[in-house]
Amino acid sequence: MARERLTPGPEHPITVEPAGGRVVVRAGDVVVADSESAQILREAKYPPVVYLPLADVNSSMLRDSASTTYCPFKGEANYFDLVVDGGVSEDAVWVYRDPYDAVSTIAGHVAFYPDRVQMQTEVAAAR
Known part of the structure; x- marks a missing residue:
């Protein structure tokens, strides 16, 4: 059975951007x-979610x-x-190993x- 696949838009916006710090x-x-x-x-009205590169995670703890x-x-x-x-x-x-294009x-x-x-987040200083 095919799963429903939706594209973000005005009714359900999704953005991904660099955290801008450590x-x-x-x-x-x-x-x-x-x-x-x-x-x-x-994503929409949900709280923001921080995604970290798997390479920056101590994989021995996963x-x-x-x-x-x-x-x-x-x-x-x-x-x-x-x-x-x-x-x-x-x-x-x-982890989304193969996320849809909108959040690739x-x-x-x-x-x-x-x-x-x-x-803990540290915002990068403006240069």
């Missing part, structure tokens, strides 16, 4: 990710999950469990549920 993600006192190449996805979800605007999301200091936060991180720049990037980690 983003550090921690689970407790442990740094999970540190990036100066993060992107912010803004464990593949069997969970998936589907968004008709972005595609299929796959999940990772976050494993830190022996503790596991199931499905705490997601988030390919190779992951997002964290904000209630599972602490995210």
